[in-house]
Amino acid sequence: MKLSELARHLGAELVPADAGAREITDVAGIEEAQAHHLTFVANPKYAGLAKTTNAGAILVEPSFPETPVPTLRVQNPYLAFAQAIEVFHPAPVYAEGVHATAVVHSTATIGERAHLGAYVVVGENCVVGDDAVLLPHVVLYPGVKVGQRFFAHAHAVVREGCLLGDDVVLQNGAIIGGDGFGFAKTAEGWRKILQSGPTVLEDRVEVQSNACIDRASIGETRIKAGAKVDNLVQVGHGSTVGENTLLCSQVGLAGSTVVGRNVILAGQVGVAGHLTIGDGAVATAQSGIPNDVAPGAVVSGYPAMDNRTWLRTVAAVNRLPELLRKLKSQG
Numbered sequence: 001m002k003l004s005e006l007a008r009h010l011g012a013e014l015v016p017a018d019a020g021a022r023e024i025t026d027v028a029g030i031e032e033a034q035a036h037h038l039t040f041v042a043n044p045k046y047a048g049l050a051k052t053t054n055a056g057a058i059l060v061e062p063s064f065p066e067t068p069v070p071t072l073r074v075q076n077p078y079l080a081f082a083q084a085i086e087v088f089h090p091a092p093v094y095a096e097g098v099h100a101t102a103v104v105h106s107t108a109t110i111g112e113r114a115h116l117g118a119y120v121v122v123g124e125n126c127v128v129g130d131d132a133v134l135l136p137h138v139v140l141y142p143g144v145k146v147g148q149r150f151f152a153h154a155h156a157v158v159r160e161g162c163l164l165g166d167d168v169v170l171q172n173g174a175i176i177g178g179d180g181f182g183f184a185k186t187a188e189g190w191r192k193i194l195q196s197g198p199t200v201l202e203d204r205v206e207v208q209s210n211a212c213i214d215r216a217s218i219g220e221t222r223i224k225a226g227a228k229v230d231n232l233v234q235v236g237h238g239s240t241v242g243e244n245t246l247l248c249s250q251v252g253l254a255g256s257t258v259v260g261r262n263v264i265l266a267g268q269v270g271v272a273g274h275l276t277i278g279d280g281a282v283a284t285a286q287s288g289i290p291n292d293v294a295p296g297a298v299v300s301g302y303p304a305m306d307n308r309t310w311l312r313t314v315a316a317v318n319r320l321p322e323l324l325r326k327l328k329s330q331g
Contacts, residue, residue: 001025001087003057003070006038009087010080012059012072019070024056026088027081038072040081059084094133111148129166138170141177147203159215165203165225173210176201180214180221180237180255193217195237202243205229214255224261236273248285260295282307 004020007013014020028037030046033055040059041050050058050067057070059077074080094115098104102120111130116122120134123142128134132150139157140146146158147166156170159177170176182193197216202225207213209231215221216238223229226244234252235241242261247253251265254273259265263277266285271277278295288302300310 003072006057006084006087007072010059010072010074010083012074012080013062015066015071015073019057022056022070027084028055030055030058038081038084040077042076042078042081094135099136105142117154123160159199161198162200162215163198164201165205167204168201169206171206171208171211171231174207175210175212176207177215177221178212180217182217182237182255197221197238199223202227208233211235230267242279 001024002020003022003024004014006024023036024038025036028039030039030041030049030053033039033053035054035056037055038057038059039053039055041047041064050069053069055069057072058067059072059074059080061077062073062075064071064073096113096115098116099118099120101118102116104110104116104122105124105126107124108122108126110128111132113130114128114132116134117136119137121139122128123140123144125143126140127145129146129148129150131148132146134152135154137155138152141158141160143161144158146164146168149167150164152170153172155172156174157176158164162177177199179195182195183190184193195215195217197218197220199213199215199221201223204226205223207229211229211231211233213221213223213235214237219238221235221237221239223241224243227241229247230249232250233247236253236255236257238256239253241247241259242263244261245259245263247265248267250268252270254271256274257271258276260277260279260281262280264282266283268286269283269289271289275289275292277293278297280296281293282298283289283304284300284307287300287304289304293299298307299305300307
């Protein structure tokens with residue numbers, strides 16, 4: 001694709017304008033890119049590489065300094081790069097139809113242009129929206145309702161009565177609505193508590209591989225619109241996750257946790273049950289959260305505390321051997 005055409009597609013300004021005839025055939029990182037690649041700079045720490053890269057062109061912000069390489073100047077280079085990936089690596093297109101090995105209950109409703117792959121199972125009274133794609137071995141238990149453009153990769157499972165909105169994506173092995181971890185102590189041991197409430201995923205939610213969003217004992221578990229749930233995340237029964245929140249890999253929410261909108265919980269964050277994490281809060285990797293977190297707070301460590309306090313604490317801990325040597329020398 002000519003660079004001028006790519007600039008138009010991405011809504012970017014080409015500088016210099018006379019570089020438009022250059023051919024771009026793929027995308028690459030700034031250090032690996034060659035003359036036929038488009039790359040990008042969105043993080044200032046990589047700005048210096050723009051002077052030495054072999055890329056054919058670079059996506060940058062409008063105020064980025066001039067470089068020896070042609071630039072496509074756009075407000076959000078990272079987003080534009082994501083769009084460029086789609087240009088050169090379009091997603092597979094799945095033909096309308098139901099594979100001969102799929103099992104679809106006679107009471108199920110399948111929308112127009114849906115694709116049901118090999119060994120898909122759609123249970124009694126399910127509703128599948130238009131343009132849905134269910135890849136091999138996807139299972140929808142009875143009473144599941146999924147919206148338009150639902151996309152489920154192989155081995156995703158949606159349990160009975162769960163409700164999924166439009167443009168929901170389930171990656172391989174995601175389990176929506178598995179039983180919550182509820183047991184009552186008896187003289188003989190643990191008695192299982194029936195998990196009667198569904199899991200609800202609103203529009204544009206994505207749940208990635210082998211993540212589990214448990215159903216509720218009563219009420220519901222709800223993931224609100226635009227939230228993204230990474231691999232190996234556990235969302236406990238009766239929890240609520242707010243709009244556009246990110247739960248990164250191996251996050252664990254105990255039951256009845258309420259997470260606000262635009263929250264980021266980084267990898268391996270653990271949250272005790274029945275807590276509230278306010279809108280816009282951030283917890284850095286491996287934080288352990290035993291108490292409510294205020295809106296907009298940035299917390300780290302265990303027990304989670306203000307990030308700046310945590311950084312000072314870690315710095316002090318790292319100095320303890322030195323301080324101990326000084327004390328011994330003075331003794």
